[in-house]
Amino acid sequence: MDWLLTASIFAYGQTSSGKTYTMTGITEYSVLDIYDYIAKHPEREFILRFSAIEIYNEAVRDLLSHDTTPLRLLDDPEKGTTVEKLTEETLRDKDHLRDLLTVCEAQRQIGETALNETSSRSHQILRLTIESSARQYLGRGNSSTLVACVNFVDLAGSERASQTASAGVRLKEGSHINRSLLTLGKVVRQLSKGRNGHIPYRDSKLTRILQSSLGGNARTAIICTMSPARSHIEQSRNTLLFATCAKEVVTNAQVNVVMSDKALVKHLQRELARLESEMKFPGSASCTSHAEALREKDAQIKKLEKQLNELMEERDIVKSQLDCLLRSDGDDHDDNHTAKRWDEHSRSSRSLARNTSEEALSVSDTCGVSYQDQDHRVFSGSYVFSDDTVFPVQTVELPEETRDQKLMSPWHPPSHHSSSDNTGSYHMKEVAFRSASEVSEEHCREVQCIDIHEHRGITSHEFDLLLPQDTKFQTLELEDISREAVPQPDEDQELESITNKTKTVEDSGEVHQYESNGITNNDIKLYTCNSGLSFDINKPCPRECLSVKRCIMSSKDSALSRSKSCRASFMIIPNSWFDDSEDTSQTPPDEIFRYTPRRLDKVRRSLYPKNDNPSSLDRSMFSGEDVSDEIIKDMSTIDEVDKDISPSDTEETIISDINCVTGLDETDNNHGGELEEYHTQQAVRDGSTTLRSVKHVGIASTPSAIDSPSRWPIDFEKMQQEIIQLWHECNVPMVHRTYFFLLFKGDPADDIYMEVENRRLSFIKSSFSARPAVEGEFNSTMATSLKNLRRERDMLYKQMLKKLCNGEKERVYTKWGIDLSSKQRRLQLSRLVWTQTDMEHIRESASLVAKLVDIVEPGQALKEMFGLNFTLAPRAERRSFGLTAW
Numbered sequence: 001m002d003w004l005l006t007a008s009i010f011a012y013g014q015t016s017s018g019k020t021y022t023m024t025g026i027t028e029y030s031v032l033d034i035y036d037y038i039a040k041h042p043e044r045e046f047i048l049r050f051s052a053i054e055i056y057n058e059a060v061r062d063l064l065s066h067d068t069t070p071l072r073l074l075d076d077p078e079k080g081t082t083v084e085k086l087t088e089e090t091l092r093d094k095d096h097l098r099d100l101l102t103v104c105e106a107q108r109q110i111g112e113t114a115l116n117e118t119s120s121r122s123h124q125i126l127r128l129t130i131e132s133s134a135r136q137y138l139g140r141g142n143s144s145t146l147v148a149c150v151n152f153v154d155l156a157g158s159e160r161a162s163q164t165a166s167a168g169v170r171l172k173e174g175s176h177i178n179r180s181l182l183t184l185g186k187v188v189r190q191l192s193k194g195r196n197g198h199i200p201y202r203d204s205k206l207t208r209i210l211q212s213s214l215g216g217n218a219r220t221a222i223i224c225t226m227s228p229a230r231s232h233i234e235q236s237r238n239t240l241l242f243a244t245c246a247k248e249v250v251t252n253a254q255v256n257v258v259m260s261d262k263a264l265v266k267h268l269q270r271e272l273a274r275l276e277s278e279m280k281f282p283g284s285a286s287c288t289s290h291a292e293a294l295r296e297k298d299a300q301i302k303k304l305e306k307q308l309n310e311l312m313e314e315r316d317i318v319k320s321q322l323d324c325l326l327r328s329d330g331d332d333h334d335d336n337h338t339a340k341r342w343d344e345h346s347r348s349s350r351s352l353a354r355n356t357s358e359e360a361l362s363v364s365d366t367c368g369v370s371y372q373d374q375d376h377r378v379f380s381g382s383y384v385f386s387d388d389t390v391f392p393v394q395t396v397e398l399p400e401e402t403r404d405q406k407l408m409s410p411w412h413p414p415s416h417h418s419s420s421d422n423t424g425s426y427h428m429k430e431v432a433f434r435s436a437s438e439v440s441e442e443h444c445r446e447v448q449c450i451d452i453h454e455h456r457g458i459t460s461h462e463f464d465l466l467l468p469q470d471t472k473f474q475t476l477e478l479e480d481i482s483r484e485a486v487p488q489p490d491e492d493q494e495l496e497s498i499t500n501k502t503k504t505v506e507d508s509g510e511v512h513q514y515e516s517n518g519i520t521n522n523d524i525k526l527y528t529c530n531s532g533l534s535f536d537i538n539k540p541c542p543r544e545c546l547s548v549k550r551c552i553m554s555s556k557d558s559a560l561s562r563s564k565s566c567r568a569s570f571m572i573i574p575n576s577w578f579d580d581s582e583d584t585s586q587t588p589p590d591e592i593f594r595y596t597p598r599r600l601d602k603v604r605r606s607l608y609p610k611n612d613n614p615s616s617l618d619r620s621m622f623s624g625e626d627v628s629d630e631i632i633k634d635m636s637t638i639d640e641v642d643k644d645i646s647p648s649d650t651e652e653t654i655i656s657d658i659n660c661v662t663g664l665d666e667t668d669n670n671h672g673g674e675l676e677e678y679h680t681q682q683a684v685r686d687g688s689t690t691l692r693s694v695k696h697v698g699i700a701s702t703p704s705a706i707d708s709p710s711r712w713p714i715d716f717e718k719m720q721q722e723i724i725q726l727w728h729e730c731n732v733p734m735v736h737r738t739y740f741f742l743l744f745k746g747d748p749a750d751d752i753y754m755e756v757e758n759r760r761l762s763f764i765k766s767s768f769s770a771r772p773a774v775e776g777e778f779n780s781t782m783a784t785s786l787k788n789l790r791r792e793r794d795m796l797y798k799q800m801l802k803k804l805c806n807g808e809k810e811r812v813y814t815k816w817g818i819d820l821s822s823k824q825r826r827l828q829l830s831r832l833v834w835t836q837t838d839m840e841h842i843r844e845s846a847s848l849v850a851k852l853v854d855i856v857e858p859g860q861a862l863k864e865m866f867g868l869n870f871t872l873a874p875r876a877e878r879r880s881f882g883l884t885a886w
């Protein structure tokens, strides 16, 4: 690496003013000084090179060469303007320099003028280059070299042609000299003004070569010579002006770093050697540092990854918690309260739970098997009875024993005939389908389809209007039935407890919304019906009165009702189905569904409690005083509806139609407009959304099989499955299910019966799910419905002895997955029938029930009994198993 410094010494003045004389002396003394310096610095090695040119008539000549060929000027970006092929002599000593100066003097163009016998006719530039390096670093490759240049410039003198008396060659030389000097004067003047404008370096070879010395990175000294003669005053004045401008020029001399090719090659070679060494020896210091840095980075990455994983886990946990909270939402409040309440009341309510379950009611009056130990487990996952409320509990609160049974007990016969030999497993049947299927799964699913506002507007008064007046008698009737059907003292006492609860509620004389033990609006609210009539529990209950029990049980806030797609937990159990307990217990299965005149009378009295005149039905029916609306529904027929409809009593007809819920198209066609108008008015008047729901369920038409026969098979299967599901949910008697299933097997003409059945069940489900429940009614209805089912099962249990021989029994047991070595096989089988909703199970159940109850042949059965031709007129001669009400 070289360090470059440039210096220049000019001699400017008119001809014969002593420029050459002066510069010769300066050059000589400079060389002497330089050599003195070299002598004083022996530690450094100096190399002096010398070159000399002249610019004669704008041509560059090498003064150290005998060749007079003009030299070209080259522009180098680093070194500036250089002279091509210039001879550069390395000085051996100062004598050598003197010899060269002598050569240059000899080579320079000199001419005789009038003013000077040895007038210099060219500009002479002597360049002395001095390189110095420290001797101690020589040969190690890391030494630096200082390079300095000194330009000794002897300009030709400006002259007047008149004064020099030049002509010819001399005149030409003089013109070139003056032109170049004029350019030098311009450059100096421009430089003295600053470097903003254009500086005409290239207007002459003199200024072009001296560019760096004049205004660049160099130290420059200008010696102006003048003649004292008066005759040269004008030239002297010009010289002074030039000198004045030159003094204004500011140069910025710096030491320049110049990388020579040789030095560059050395530098690159050293760098290459270093890199090769690192590659050959990875364990070198640099590589080691790099490896350490990589290890540190890896550790940092691992640490960050660990932190990231932790954060992701925390995020997942929080997200799952949030999801749970969102899912549960208000339901969580219920469940929490429920769980808490269960803890608080489970002991005291255990007896109540038993009474409400079918299995709890299925005491050992028929088989002698007691289920009391399991009743609690059963109901612990189904319903919780507190002092004031009844509500479902999700199975999460089930005791472990029950959960284990649920998980292990394969209650899916006949497709999975692996029933437990434990007779207690029967408990799992109704409970599994009620608590696990409805309460747990469906309940959880329903939570997400709660319609919050659908039935918010319903009031207790409106609910009163929709309940039959004789509801209040139901408690007593239920009590009687319970005593008859459940002879065991403990369960009798429990039923009585339920009845007392209902009675307590009713005695309050108004609709109650029960809150206790911290239960808030999120808890279940049961409502009872107050017909306004006095109730004397000691007064005998008029058995002729057809009692329809309703129980509305909502697992949500009263303001939260289930959507239409949700399954409602309610039942309307026809006490008349087993209204005469004694008769029922003694009546053969094929007789229990038979219409009786007494029953029809009850219907009439319920329909027309005052004057037994259908036309007397008026708006008071909706006042809640004298109406047994659901009874009207269940026992009225289309024929009678048609008969009853008249312009004067349209509303009665509509009421009947609403309650009928059959929603037959023919009725709609005849009275659709009136119905629509009435429903609208009634809804507006009462603000009841329930009526709208009723209308929707009962009136909406669906495509019939006749309209689209090609779709009927698909629609039939779909509707059949829906009906089966509704049977299951509404605790429809098994004999009814059996008859219906065997009777309607896909005949397109049967679509209306399917539709009626479906709508009837759907209405019961949807309309009552929208209403608040009454605790007492719920208890009694639950007990009644489940008890009826249990009685049917007991009936089947007995019928097996009569209808099945030993071989048949074994085949049936095997088919239903009952272990032949287990005990109470008949009981097990009776508890398995009609417990599932898959078609294979349905077919097997229907077949078995039909065989056991001597059910009438489907071809002989009357389809009309299932909907169309119901009449209020008694048909004692017909075997009746039709749908009445539940």
Ligand SMILES: Nc1ncnc2c1ncn2[C@@H]1O[C@H](COP(=O)(O)OP(=O)(O)OP(=O)(O)O)[C@@H](O)[C@H]1O
Residues within 6 Å of the ligand: 014, 015, 016, 017, 018, 019, 020, 021, 022, 116, 118, 119, 120, 121, 155, 156, 157
């Ligand atoms: N300081 C001085 N002392 C004694 N003699 C001098 C001095 N300066 C110049 N001279 C003499 O003056 C004469 C002219 O000098 P010189 O050649 O140096 O002039 P110049 O400016 O170079 O002229 P030109 O421009 O024509 O070359 C020379 O003979 C020289 O010896």
